[in-house]
Amino acid sequence: xxxxxxxxxxxxxxxxxxxxxxxxxxxxxxxxxxxxxxxxxxxxxxxxxxxxxxxxxxxxxxxxxxxxxxxxxxxxxxxxxxxxxxxxxxxxxxxxxxxxxxxxxxxxxxxxxxxxxxxxxxxxxxxxxxxxxxxxxxxxxxxxxxxxxxxxxxxxxxxxxxxxxxxxxxxxxxxxxxxxxxxxx
Numbered sequence: 001x002x003x004x005x006x007x008x009x010x011x012x013x014x015x016x017x018x019x020x021x022x023x024x025x026x027x028x029x030x031x032x033x034x035x036x037x038x039x040x041x042x043x044x045x046x047x048x049x050x051x052x053x054x055x056x057x058x059x060x061x062x063x064x065x066x067x068x069x070x071x072x073x074x075x076x077x078x079x080x081x082x083x084x085x086x087x088x089x090x091x092x093x094x095x096x097x098x099x100x101x102x103x104x105x106x107x108x109x110x111x112x113x114x115x116x117x118x119x120x121x122x123x124x125x126x127x128x129x130x131x132x133x134x135x136x137x138x139x140x141x142x143x144x145x146x147x148x149x150x151x152x153x154x155x156x157x158x159x160x161x162x163x164x165x166x167x168x169x170x171x172x173x174x175x176x177x178x179x180x181x182x183x184x185x
Contacts, residue, residue, distance in 0.1 A: 012057040016064025023049045036154040039077050044158035048166020051128045054096040066093035095132030129160035
């Protein structure tokens, strides 16, 4: 990897981290009253950034998610629970990355949205909204936590609603960008 590629990867990691923190701040501002339990929301906008950054930036997005998830888990959500913070950061990055890898295998997806039809994108949103809470709640089960089904359902709904809001807001915003004219022969 040359210096230019390394800088681009670092920029994608940083962009992921900044977008995630910004979306978390917006989510806290708008939807704090919809929190089911600490870290589980009925609407969770950062979930959309998790999927979007992984679809766009692949491994760089996953690394950015891992780093920012550790930051917010260790210093904001669970500062008194280092084991939960460490595992939570890994699982938060792993869910969207596994969905990206599955899409890469199934659809030949590369780090872009070029090969995604609206149906495939919706399928990935639903797959991510299941995968991420499933990984978290499997870990919770290993920790002996209770109330897993209800927590899973709320996290699924929160990730699904947040991801749909973010992805389709970005899609709508992109529709306002004019397409460059094709060259005339």
